[in-house]
Amino acid sequence: MTLSENxxxxxxxxxxxxxxxxxxxxxxxxxxxxxxxxxSPAARLAVRVRSRGLTTSDVDASRAVARTWLMRKTLHLxxxxxxxxxxxxxxPRNAQAGQGRRRxxxxxxxxxxxxxxxLQDLLPGKALTRQEIxxxxxxxxxxxxxxxxxxxxxxxxxxxxxxxxxxxxxxxxPTYVLLYEWITEDDTPDDPHGELARRYLTAYGIATAEDFGxxxxxxxxxxxxxxxxxxxxxxxxxxxxxxxxLSASSCPPRLLGAFDTYLLGYRDRDLxxxxxxxxxxxxxxxxxxxxxxxxxxxxxxxxxxxxxxQTKVVIEPFAALTRTAITGLESEVDDYGxxxxxxxxxxx
Numbered sequence: 581m582t583l584s585e586n587x588x589x590x591x592x593x594x595x596x597x598x599x600x601x602x603x604x605x606x607x608x609x610x611x612x613x614x615x616x617x618x619x620s621p622a623a624r625l626a627v628r629v630r631s632r633g634l635t636t637s638d639v640d641a642s643r644a645v646a647r648t649w650l651m652r653k654t655l656h657l658x659x660x661x662x663x664x665x666x667x668x669x670x671x672p673r674n675a676q677a678g679q680g681r682r683r684x685x686x687x688x689x690x691x692x693x694x695x696x697x698x699l700q701d702l703l704p705g706k707a708l709t710r711q712e713i714x715x716x717x718x719x720x721x722x723x724x725x726x727x728x729x730x731x732x733x734x735x736x737x738x739x740x741x742x743x744x745x746x747x748x749x750x751x752x753x754p755t756y757v758l759l760y761e762w763i764t765e766d767d768t769p770d771d772p773h774g775e776l777a778r779r780y781l782t783a784y785g786i787a788t789a790e791d792f793g794x795x796x797x798x799x800x801x802x803x804x805x806x807x808x809x810x811x812x813x814x815x816x817x818x819x820x821x822x823x824x825x826l827s828a829s830s831c832p833p834r835l836l837g838a839f840d841t842y843l844l845g846y847r848d849r850d851l852x853x854x855x856x857x858x859x860x861x862x863x864x865x866x867x868x869x870x871x872x873x874x875x876x877x878x879x880x881x882x883x884x885x886x887x888x889x890q891t892k893v894v895i896e897p898f899a900a901l902t903r904t905a906i907t908g909l910e911s912e913v914d915d916y917g918x919x920x921x922x923x924x925x926x927x928x
Contacts, residue, residue: 581826583816585851588786589876590828591820592852595785596842597630598873599831605634606644606659613776613783614666615657616839617647620749623657625837625870628919629912635919640749646763647746648739649674652797655746661765663745669772670797671740678733678740685730687737695722696738700758707747707755710735773798777806781821784845788818794847817851833908834873835882835893835916843868843878853878857898872897874905890923897928 583591593599595611602608608630609615617623624639646660650670658666682692695717702708702716713735714726724730735756738744747757769775780792793803811822820826836842843849843861853861860881861869872880872895880897893913895901901909910926917924 581813581815583786583826586830586875587826587828588815588817588851590830591824591826592785593831593842593873593876594828595783595824598834598842598876599829601630601632603632604644605631605639605642607631609645609657610659611783612841613658613779614651615841616654616844617657618655619838620752620754622838622840622870623647624919625835625916626840628916629834629836629840635921648759649736651795653677653736660763661767663763664742664759664766665768665772666776667740667742667745667759668768669776671742673797675737675740678737681729682733682737685728685733687730687734691722692734692737695734696741696743698722699738699743703744703756703758704761707750707757709750709753709755711753713756771809773802773806774809777803778810778821780845781810781812781819781824783841785824786815786818786820786826787846791818791846791848795845830875831873833905833912835909835912836871836873838870839868840871842873843871852876854898860896860898872909874901874908879905884924885927890925891917891920892927893924895926895928901928 597608597611602611605627608627615623615626624636627639644660645657646663647655647657648663648667650656650666653674698717698720710731714724714731742759744756745759745762747755747762777792780795781787789803789807793800812819813822843852861871861878869881871878872882880895882893882895885892885894893916913924913926
């Protein structure tokens, strides 16, 4: 089926819930397959823009979702019932891929195994911060430099091995919990690769196996096989699930947070982002700036300036915005302030 670029963007935006917000945190996370969550504030904003009436505390308090290192060795927020099977899918691969870096940090296989044994004694019934974990390990003869990358890589390794996952944030500090205590559900599918591909296409609307590989980090051969097992409709720029409605109207203006999944799901982002503006969004080092979405296309970047009285949301558009787009973004800023519980005003 031949679709225009505007049609493709509309289908993708709808798949991402950017035109029809969900009612709760789980519904958002389930619909978009996974939310990149190495930045907790950014993950909260990913939920805000795809939901209706939620607040930051709603996101933080939800036990229906959980965080661990999954796709591309990066922290993701996923439905709690999916964390175990996703961890079995990505954990061994991530642990193997990180072995060289662990050795550079003097995290030998022997030391890691000793640390994991001690973590099983430290964590039962608790949610500990990184520093509390380091103090506990030091008390057992395993001293790690808190200013180095060794603690982060050790905790990621423990998560990849299925021992722990992220727990609730303690203020701005994340905590870690035993996975088997925190996650009691396990909805393991018969075909994990096929199920992940199905969820990916549900979340990203129209895409290719190469896009799936870029998003997941899985080998291209695995991704193609998973796509081949699905009932797909060929379209412009890729494939859609057979049941996907390929008619959609353009979504309203949106404020996307940093690392938003709308951009991270495709190997080629040219349809969503003008290549001439790409460096303003991705300046390097894996950073993806908060962006302005107009008619399904990235139309600018934004940031905040906080004062004692209010938060200013400063928009830097790539080109002049229409009055309709500005009005829509004013509504977005109002909702952003409501979500955070602080007054917010648009500055452009």
